[in-house]
Amino acid sequence: MLMSVATGLAVAGNYFAQPLLDLIGRELRVGPSAVALVVTAAQGGYALGLILLVPLGDLVERRRLAVALYAATAVFLLVSATAPNGTMLLVSTALTALTSVGAQVVVPFAATLADPAERGRVVGTVMTGLMLGLLLARTASGALSELGGWRTVYWVNAVLMALMALLLHTFLPRLGGDGGRLTYWGLLRSTVAMFRYEPLLRWRAGLGALSLASFSVLWTALTFLLVRSPYGWSESAIGLFGLVGAVGALTATVAGRLADRGHVQVVTGAGTVLLLASWSAVAAGASALVWLLVGVIVVDLAHQAVLNSSQNVLYALRPEARNRINSAFLTAFFVGGAAGSALASLAWAHGGWTGVCVLGATLSAGTVVLWVLERITVNRAAGKLSKTSVHQGHDPAPAASAD
Template sequence: MSARTPDLTRRLTLLFALASGVIVANIYYAQPLLAAIASTFGYSPARVGFLVTLTQLGYACGLLLIVPLGDVLNRRTLIVSLLLLTVLALLAVALSPDFKLFAAASMLLGATSCAAQLQVPFAASLASDDERGRVVGTVMSGLLLGILLARTVSGTIAQLAGWRIVYGVAAFLILLLTLCLLRALPQDRRSDQAWRYRQLLRSLLTLLDRHPTIGLRSLYGALGYACFSIFWTALTFLLNAAPYHYSEAKIGVFGLAGAAGALAAGSAGRMADRGHGHRATGLFSSAILASFVFIYLGAHSLTSLIVGVLLLDVGVQGLHISNQGVIYALAPDARSRITTIYLTCYFFGGAIGSSAASVAYYKAGWSGVCVAGAFFSALLIGSWLAAHRQQCRRLCLQ
């Protein structure tokens, strides 16, 4: 068997990775800009922190209501259509005259950016069985770099030209990407089964019942991403205040510190290919919990804060890839719907984390943020330990 199917060349794999990163970055541009956006519309930074929650909720709605269509519609056409809507949403964000319209446009932007998550199952479907984990890891590396570098790019552009220009530049990039994908993506086969939309959504419950592992891995992903969102939402509040007093550009540079998390994607994908996904889950979950010790010390130590960022991003991204490597092997004909279940839970977890960050910082400052992060980390490890005990019991009974 060849390492890849004829449709999936190295160049196309890298294009999938680039596209995923550029699209998903739309959700994260706002994080280092919260103070500047709050100043524009006359709100406090903590209150505007809920903007991140709205965008993630929009993304979760897109995952739930749109991504399942990838199993029954032509994914090439679906992706291109969503990206054209994304361009319009970005322009609406850039030109919003008041905060209500800005928030509504941001939620729409989140919903249309679910096109990023059509790339992953598309690439997985084109990959051969023995390299699927590595291909998913490559595509996810691009997606994770987009998540992390979005903060650096948006902070730098905002410092030079204002936060609205960030979204104008993003609209241009998405339009350019749409033209590239229109030419490069292979024609996608439709499902042979005739589905009604309501029936398609009900099939999500059938998948969960048939494959409980999807539900368990979705729980892991939600808790891990809650930790991620708690930190990155509140980081702007910390760095904007004493003792740091950082500008948007300096806050955005912290995305570079977290880029090491993308390095974990390839390793996690290879571990999943070798059947070590469960062990990797425990390892990466422990890294997330340990990171909040350094993040707590980071209130007065830049070195500790950077170490905490590195540990957190390696843990969260490694866990994410481990989860996907396991669940994509369960039902090859339902990968878009598996993506829907997993990532809807994932981003609802992120929305909960963003809300928790705003509340915790308002009530108890940076210490409250760290306690919230440690709490979700402990829930994650507890869930993994409970699953580990069940796995050991099954092995003993065999």
């Protein structure tokens, strides 16, 4: 539970500024286009952190790495809280995002500590915290800014991140990296090479990227829909919509438990189909709030099922390279999310809510196709290995088990 809260707080820091851009721009005397770069800085910094810092978990002592990243994030949040101008805020935001990938050091840490029979539940619990942090950040940000201005958000998060660093240092066990004699640059090369040597990583990276792209399309375009007729909601009311998405995020542990019982492929398949089906409800939500609520909950539920089951598949591949595999997977994952956000704006501009729903459904259909192709490819490879073993007089069971 501590690790779940820690991941949520780390990720939330990258989304606090989104509903506050107007307030920040007015106080720092920065134009709308320039202040919007705060969001870009957060995305870019996080992507760099995934590539440059997360793989270190396979090389250095993991508790020390996690604590150092959380402490650094607290410091950079303090810089943001006291930023005198837009340039300083941009720099501190990028650095905060860079070190906030400590959350992605904690997730494989939890998977390593967990008993294999309970890994799905444990990863699901930690990822629930991460998704809740992502979804509820905007709601918390709006509430805190009303209490004491936009800087209050950064002050509070800095204190909480410092507290998390202390708690993680106190309660996490020491856990050394397994990178052996790898140098840092060798570690980075090894991370990229994972895509070449692990076919399942390629399939699951594609699944994750399309799933988050579909998820991002919904949450990016939702504001455009809710500020217009027939809804006409205020910004604070729209921020509360994150609470609806949290309902779907809370199902991650259910998907994890099913994965622990040997149903990980069923969870993935059901998640992709549900993701596609959810867009019919989202489309009906253009004029009906009930259908919109159903659609949002199912999108989040399905996305969580795809993400959690994919992580369970990948964490079982090579325990000694778990952080590198996580880094490679999440880099593709968040690239998909960024692409989804960008495409959502274009879809809204050219096709309105209908265009958004067509885009979301198309991306979701892509997850179904990839999952089917993965199963066909993996089963075919397993069949070939089994036949080869039989012809050579070996027991085919080990090959099937390895698959």
